[in-house]
Amino acid sequence: MPLVFNHLRTTFAEFVPPAHLRKIREDFQHNAARNVMLARELCSVFEEFEERGIEALAYKGPALAIQVYGDLSFRSFVDLDLLIRPDDAALAGSVLAARGYHPHLDLNPAQELMLFRSECDRVYLREGRNIVLELHWAVAPPFFGVGVDIEQVMANCLQIEMCGRKINVPSAEMLLLLLCVNGTKDLWTVLEPVSSLNELVRRTPQLNWTRVIASGREAGVLRMLHLGLSLARDIFDLPLPEHVSTSIAADQRVTHLAREARRRLTENEMPPGLIEKTSFRVRSREHTRDKLRYCVLRAMTPTYRDCSTELPASLSFLYYGFRPLRLLRDSLKRPADKAVV
Numbered sequence: 001m002p003l004v005f006n007h008l009r010t011t012f013a014e015f016v017p018p019a020h021l022r023k024i025r026e027d028f029q030h031n032a033a034r035n036v037m038l039a040r041e042l043c044s045v046f047e048e049f050e051e052r053g054i055e056a057l058a059y060k061g062p063a064l065a066i067q068v069y070g071d072l073s074f075r076s077f078v079d080l081d082l083l084i085r086p087d088d089a090a091l092a093g094s095v096l097a098a099r100g101y102h103p104h105l106d107l108n109p110a111q112e113l114m115l116f117r118s119e120c121d122r123v124y125l126r127e128g129r130n131i132v133l134e135l136h137w138a139v140a141p142p143f144f145g146v147g148v149d150i151e152q153v154m155a156n157c158l159q160i161e162m163c164g165r166k167i168n169v170p171s172a173e174m175l176l177l178l179l180c181v182n183g184t185k186d187l188w189t190v191l192e193p194v195s196s197l198n199e200l201v202r203r204t205p206q207l208n209w210t211r212v213i214a215s216g217r218e219a220g221v222l223r224m225l226h227l228g229l230s231l232a233r234d235i236f237d238l239p240l241p242e243h244v245s246t247s248i249a250a251d252q253r254v255t256h257l258a259r260e261a262r263r264r265l266t267e268n269e270m271p272p273g274l275i276e277k278t279s280f281r282v283r284s285r286e287h288t289r290d291k292l293r294y295c296v297l298r299a300m301t302p303t304y305r306d307c308s309t310e311l312p313a314s315l316s317f318l319y320y321g322f323r324p325l326r327l328l329r330d331s332l333k334r335p336a337d338k339a340v341v
Contacts, residue, residue, distance in 0.1 A: 002028055002074045003195065032073035036163075038062055039072055041131055042080050043163045048095050049084075056092075057083040057157055057168045059136065059178070066160050067169060068199040075192070079123075079132035083170075085150055086137040089116070093124070093135065101126045101133060110311065111304035114319065118142065118303045139178055143297035144281070145290050146181055147219035153178070172204040173212045180228035181221055184284045187272050188231060188261035197228050198236040209241055223286045226251055230258045235265075257284060274327075299324055 005028040008016050039062040049056050059082065065075035084092050093103070104123035107115060115122065120138035125131070139153065140146040156174045159166040170178060179200065183193040201207060216225040226248045232238040233245075240248075248254055260280065264272075272280070278298070282291045302319040306326055311318060 001076055002031055003069075006074065028073070031076055035062055035065065035072050035075070035077070037129075038077070038080055038131065040163050041126075041129070042082075043165050043167065045080070045082070045096070045099070045133070046167050047165070048099070049082075049092065052091060052095055054084060054088045054092050054095070055154060055168075056088075057153060057170060058162075059083050059170065062162060063160065063167065063169045064175075064196060066162060067172075067175065068196045068203060070203065072162075075196075079134055081121075081134045081136060083136045083139070083150060083153060085154070086116075089122070089135060089137050093122070096124050096133065096135075099126070100128060101131075104132075105304065107304055108307070108310045110307040110316065110319070114302050114307045115304045118301045140181055140185060143294060143301055144181075144185060145285075145293045145297070146221055148174075148177060148181070148215075148221070172200060173208055173215065176200060176207070176212055176228075177216055177219065177221060177225060180216075180224045183228050183231075184221075184224040184281070187264065187277060187280050188227075189264050189272070191235075191265055194228070194231045194235055194265075198232040198238045201229075201232065201238055201240075209244055213244070213247065220285065220287055220290050222247075223251060223254060223257075224284050226254045227257050227261070227284060230254050231261055234258065234262065251286070253283060253286075299327065 001024065005024045008021065008024065013021060042058060042062055046056060046058070058080075061077045061080045062072055062075075065072050065077070069075060082092075101124040104125050105111075105115075116137075118141065120141045121134045121136040124133045124135065126133070138150060139148050153170050153174055156171040157168045158171050160169050161167075169175070176197070179193060179197050183197070186193075188194065212225070213222070216222040229238070229240060229244065230248050233240055233248075257280065263269075278295070282294055285291050285294065300320060300323055302323045306322040307319050
């Protein structure tokens with residue numbers, strides 16, 4: 001919406017009925033005001049984290065708006081995202097609790113443990129101010145098998161200015177990889193991540209493509225990188241270096257994946273189900289070992305949903321049997337492609 005309004009008012013204002021332009025202007029101003037409020041909250045959380053010795057990076061949200069668009073008002077987002085080290089998760093949670101946040105899910109100890117083992121983040125709510133904050137201790141869930149860890153992201157960060165202070169964010173090269181991984185994980189079902197990818201590359205002429213390609217290959221996400229760049233090129237006419245275009249063209253699987261993603265962006269489809277998600281994510285990996293690892297871990301790693309009944313520590317191994325049984329049960333209860341993960 002903010003990008004639509006910006007283009008309408010600067011290029012096509014004379015063709016838009018005044019009442020419609022006024023309505024979208026009001027939506028833009030409301031979104032911009034909320035973005036400022038969320039950015040200030042993010043900076044306050046950063047300050048408290050620093051005081052407690054917690055190193056954090058801002059990810060997505062207002063930080064991404066500044067990094068890729070150069071303007072806090074040019075993105076719509078509903079929550080704040082922070083990357084922290086796994087060892088800091090408990091302390092960070094206590095800092096948030098002191099600020100009036102509480103976990104979105106009320107979990108028993110077994111569920112708490114499985115959430116940390118099977119997921120990459122935890123959602124916190126601040127009810128009075130209607131703020132949602134996600135603490136990420138990994139760039140993707142363990143089952144996704146991405147070879148990019150928090151230490152790599154922390155080591156490749158830079159600072160941007162937000163609300164009068166400096167905050168840490170991923171470097172352009174690392175952010176490019178993260179956007180492609182996150183977009184692929186979500187099956188590229190919305191357009192804004194592709195737009196962010198396009199703007200990031202256009203605004204970073206000094207982008208170190210050699211490092212990006214090498215990091216993508218090392219992390220086992222080169223196909224995801226190719227897919228994201230292919231979508232940005234096809235939809236937004238993003239110019240790419242010749243060697244990058246050649247690398248994309250050499251992977252024929254990317255063409256089919258990009259066609260699927262563009263279909264989801266342009267057709268009103270039902271949300272992808274378990275089979276569709278699994279198929280797309282598996283085909284987005286270039287190595288057979290990563291495909292197998294995804295399937296095995298996704299099927300066998302218990303989530304907090306599989307631990308609703310708390311067992312004694314000596315019987316905790318049974319949770320690993322609950323997971324495939326629950327998937328089978330859900331598959332029998334409804335069409336397989338709509339099964340709940």
